[in-house]
Amino acid sequence: MDTHLLRTFVAVARHGSFTAAATELGYTQSAVSQHVAALETDLRTPLLRRRPVALTDAGARLLEHAEPLLLRLAAARADVTRLVAAPAEHLVVGASALALGGGLAGALAAVRSRRPLVSPTVRVLERAEIAARVADGTLDLGLVDGVAAPTDPLPLPDVGPLSAVAVTQAPLAVLLPPGHPLEGRRGLRLADLADARWIDAPEAAMPLDRLRAASGSDGFRPSLRYEGTDVRGLIALALAGHGLALLPEPALDGVAAGVPVPRLVHRVELLHGGLTDGPAALLAAALTG
Amino acid sequence: MDTHLLRTFVAVARHGSFTAAATELGYTQSAVSQHVAALETDLRTPLLRRRPVALTDAGARLLEHAEPLLLRLAAARADVTRLVAAPAEHLVVGASALALGGGLAGALAAVRSRRPLVSPTVRVLERAEIAARVADGTLDLGLVDGVAAPTDPLPLPDVGPLSAVAVTQAPLAVLLPPGHPLEGRRGLRLADLADARWIDAPEAAMPLDRLRAASGSDGFRPSLRYEGTDVRGLIALALAGHGLALLPEPALDGVAAGVPVPRLVHRVELLHGGLTDGPAALLAAALTG
DNA sequence: ATGCCTTACGCCGCCCGTAACCATG
DNA sequence: CATGGTTACGGGCGGCGTAAGGCAT
Secondary structure, three states, X not given: OOHHHHHHHHHHHHHOOHHHXXXXXXXXXXXXXXXXXHHHHHHOOOOEEOOOOEEOHHHHHHHHHHHHHXXXXXXXXXXXXXXXXXXXXXXXXXXXXXXXXXXXXXXXXXXXXXXXXXXXXXXXXXXXXXXXXXXXOOOOEEEEEEEEOOOOOOOOOOOOOOEEEEXXXXXXXXXXXOOOOOXXXXXXXXXXXXXXXXXXXXXXXXXXXXXXXXXXXXXXXXXXXXXXXXXXXXXXXXXXXXXXXXXXXXXXXXXXXXXXXXXXXXXXXXXXXOOOOOHHHXXXXXXXX | OOHHHXXXXXXXXXXXXXXXXXXXXXXXXXXXXXXHHXXXXXXXXXXXEOOOOEEOHHHXXXXXXXXXXXXXXXXXXXXXXXXXXXXXXXXXXXXXXXHOOOOHHHHHHHHHOOOOOOOOEEEEOOHHHHHHHHHOOOOOEEEEEEEEOOOOOOOOOOOOOOEEEEEEEEEEEEEOOXXXXXXXXXXXXXXXXXXXXXXXXXXXXXXXXXXXXXXXXXXXXXEEEOOOOOHHHHHHHXXXXXXXXXXXXXXXXXXXXXXEXXXXXXXXXXXXXXXXXXXXXXXXXXXHO
């Protein structure tokens, strides 16, 4: 079970094609075939069905292990490298869409006024990707948002030793279309809304599976899916009655009115893998005060 | 960063010697030297100081990543194998010393009366080792004990996806020498004993660092260390006044009297990595039934 | 008939062992 | 001077590519 074989296996599983995996990895199709065969011989079980290419049960199980393993391998390299290398003069920050605005704009000013000059990169990513990219060093810093109980930390995927520190915490609000029966209520318990129609907007609002986890209910069925990070588009859809959406209150400030949700907050955390001196540390200090 | 190189590096770090690592792995000293050199070139930093062999900072950091990585690699293999292979007709159970007695003896009877005949192996191990060995398939089942709040799960090292299920829960008691000022008290808060003299008996009693974690105090300094799993020996030392010890109440039944500790329990959990039919499932059912 | 994965086969390069070398206690 | 890690070098073998083979759509 060499890591090269695992890497190839993961690529094949992702692409559903030996050929595509080969081109991605810079191998020939033949080599990929041999890699998979080697793994299958080693584990004494077929991992993929061919034509069409699909995972067997064993393959699916292996994939569950292989992806985090490869991520951790990259994280290990990045961690050691960070420890040794001089702090980079560049700065790449990854953030989920709703984690922006938590003072990032202001904090970046502190970095940009620094000498020698750095021009930071801000990259908007899916929440799930951020921790992984901070761990493997693709990002210097990450800003993730999520819903949690007031002082609880966010639940983060386990991708190795990362430090997380709170940046902001804001109330959450449910966005209701005008004329909705619950309009004007002072507060709404999330569980009461489990059976309502929701917009599934995992990037632009709170993901529905997180609402299920936070409320302990298994409702929150999506009536429409919104793929994108633009909050204004989502607000338009919600106001047009396509479904409810849960947003941090500041995000709909001045645009629409929402009904606050008690006992839960929108939380933004800063993720990093050990700060040394350099632009990253500067930005982190500016963000966390 | 091939896994072979990491394995060699870990062996060298553990042994503090290239030669010893080589013999363990069945390599020549030269190969080991080349492995380490390859890693160091790859990461562009020295990992070990030679003569005497000791970890550099970067090496120590790498080791923190490498050991869990290799463990998870073994766990992945074991997991896939478990899924595919017919359930073994053998059964190896690992248990920490104080996790024995939680009905294991009785439950084993159910297994031994089964046809075809299996003769199970019970192996007493350190707590930390058990989860790792269940994950990598060395053990079919693990029984770990620890101290926790009444219904909380035990804190387990993260070695991949394992299932844990409670087996028993028992009160905890502090073992006091006769004539101790607190003798005869109805109940003792752990924090009040942080400054007492304790026996550090990580295998035969609750480890002191766990007491610190559970009580939030940083006391519990050891006055004597007891290496071994024999509880009677520990009890003798405690009664002779060498220090206090925290034990599950059943463990000192009939031998000595202890003062109960409220708000904490001794908990035993069964660890497994997905049960199929076979002796392991039988034993698990008998234990948790 | 045509993709697409598999198998056969040869070559290149990597990796390990032998052996000489060197540093340190 | 001895113990133990490093370096030099050669040989074996594993892994990759080329190309031919098979199989399902």
